Amino acid sequence: MAEKKPHLDESHAEAASGGIPQLDFSTWAGQIFWLIVIFAILYFVLAKFILPKLGNGLAERSDHIADDLDAASRFQKDAEEAEKAYTHALADARAKAHNVAETTRKSVDAEVATELEAAEAEAARQTDAAEARIKTLRDKAMSNIDEIAEKTADEIFTNFIGKSATPAKLKAALKSI
Amino acid sequence: MASDPMEQFQIKKIFDLDLAGLNIPFTNSSLWMAVAAISVIGFFALTTKGKLVPGRMQSVGEMSYEFLANMVKDTTGPEAMKFFPFVFTIFFFILFANLIGMSPYAFTTTSHLAVTAALAVFTILMVIVAGIVKNGLKWFKIFAPSGLPILMYIIIIPIEIVSFLSRPLTLAVRLFANMTAGHVMLKLFAIFAAFLVGQGGIMAGASIAPVIGTMGIIALEFLVAGLQAFVFAILTCVYLNDVYHVDH
Numbered sequence: 001m002a003e004k005k006p007h008l009d010e011s012h013a014e015a016a017s018g019g020i021p022q023l024d025f026s027t028w029a030g031q032i033f034w035l036i037v038i039f040a041i042l043y044f045v046l047a048k049f050i051l052p053k054l055g056n057g058l059a060e061r062s063d064h065i066a067d068d069l070d071a072a073s074r075f076q077k078d079a080e081e082a083e084k085a086y087t088h089a090l091a092d093a094r095a096k097a098h099n100v101a102e103t104t105r106k107s108v109d110a111e112v113a114t115e116l117e118a119a120e121a122e123a124a125r126q127t128d129a130a131e132a133r134i135k136t137l138r139d140k141a142m143s144n145i146d147e148i149a150e151k152t153a154d155e156i157f158t159n160f161i162g163k164s165a166t167p168a169k170l171k172a173a174l175k176s177i
Numbered sequence: 178m179a180s181d182p183m184e185q186f187q188i189k190k191i192f193d194l195d196l197a198g199l200n201i202p203f204t205n206s207s208l209w210m211a212v213a214a215i216s217v218i219g220f221f222a223l224t225t226k227g228k229l230v231p232g233r234m235q236s237v238g239e240m241s242y243e244f245l246a247n248m249v250k251d252t253t254g255p256e257a258m259k260f261f262p263f264v265f266t267i268f269f270f271i272l273f274a275n276l277i278g279m280s281p282y283a284f285t286t287t288s289h290l291a292v293t294a295a296l297a298v299f300t301i302l303m304v305i306v307a308g309i310v311k312n313g314l315k316w317f318k319i320f321a322p323s324g325l326p327i328l329m330y331i332i333i334i335p336i337e338i339v340s341f342l343s344r345p346l347t348l349a350v351r352l353f354a355n356m357t358a359g360h361v362m363l364k365l366f367a368i369f370a371a372f373l374v375g376q377g378g379i380m381a382g383a384s385i386a387p388v389i390g391t392m393g394i395i396a397l398e399f400l401v402a403g404l405q406a407f408v409f410a411i412l413t414c415v416y417l418n419d420v421y422h423v424d425h
Binding site: 020022024026027029033035039041042043045050051053054057058060061064 | 187188200202203206207213217218221222224225231235238246261288291295296
């Protein structure tokens with residue numbers, strides 16, 4: 001039962017005059033009672049409301065950070081894989097391009113070689129034909145020369161001697177020159 | 178101005194209360210205990226906003242949580258986290274009571290042996306009860322370390338019992354004596370300064386020395402306020418070791 005006293009009690013001060021107030025045991029029961037009440041309330045509030053909230057907040061944050069780190073490492077792995085795929089594709093494309101260039105070069109080379117061969121053969125053939133023609137023309141010319149020389153010699157002979165030489169003798173004479 | 182340095186420790190009744198024949202008045206001591214408890218709750222109500230990215234206040238709350246949680250884990254072990262709320266409460270109750278006691282006209286509840294003794298006895302009783310609940314009667318082996326010759330136990334067991342029983346005593350007296358002595362010193366220096374000013378003349382000028390002394394003691398007392406709360410909390414953790422580690 002609460003009983004209010006109008007005046008502030010001085011009895012404790014008097015009781016303490018003999019020693020320090022801390023050793024005035026008449027105040028102990030009151031102090032300890034209120035300590036227990038107040039401490040219990042404080043403990044209850046802290047343990048039931050404040051500490052779980054603080055602890056959850058901290059746990060949530062560390063979870064969040066761990067999740068984010070996981071996600072970051074996953075993204076990094078993805079990026080690395082993408083880079084690997086990219087370099088792979090690049091290398092493939094390069095090899096393919098190289099192949100194409102090589103085959104094209106080879107076919108072009110072969111074509112050039114065949115055309116060159118054909119051209120050479122054509123050239124050789126034409127050269128042969130030309131040479132043959134030159135040869136016939138020269139032969140013809142040579143035989144014409146013989147004829148002209150014979151005629152000229154016959155005329156010269158006729159003019160000098162006044163009678164024509166026998167063609168067989170003329171020919172033999174011309175040959176011996 | 179009161180010239181008695183012990184006057185500041187007077188318990189003054191605010192209203193009277195009788196419960197089951199026991200006189201338990203609500204006093205200035207009770208009032209300042211309530212102020213300390215409400216301050217702790219108010220402080221942490223401001224710090225538990227539960228934001229993912231903490232602000233300044235939330236950081237302070239989370240740092241104190243982690244500081245005390247690590248203290249319990251490092252000193253006693255992760256299994257002692259059951260007692261973490263108790264250690265947390267005792268640390269912040271004592272810290273705030275000490276700090277609030279530093280402000281003028283405030284009453285320092287922790288300068289009273291009744292309060293510190295109650296806290297210390299409760300802590301030790303909690304260790305004993307928790308130890309027996311956890312280990313049964315084997316818990317009493319903490320008084321008899323294993324692997325000693327029989328003859329040694331005659332000496333060791335009384336020593337262990339005395340050292341165990343002295344724990345609440347030292348726990349209580351350490352806090353009470355520190356707070357009382359600090360406040361008495363502060364009061365003495367202040368009274369001396371006031372006395373010198375009252376003398377007038379050159380003596381009044383000399384009062385600068387005790388004023389500087391008072392300032393030094395105030396700084397020291399703030400350190401002691403934090404340190405004693407820490408010491409009480411860490412010793413609680415050390416004593417809680419006996420609950421979990423019977424073979425030491």
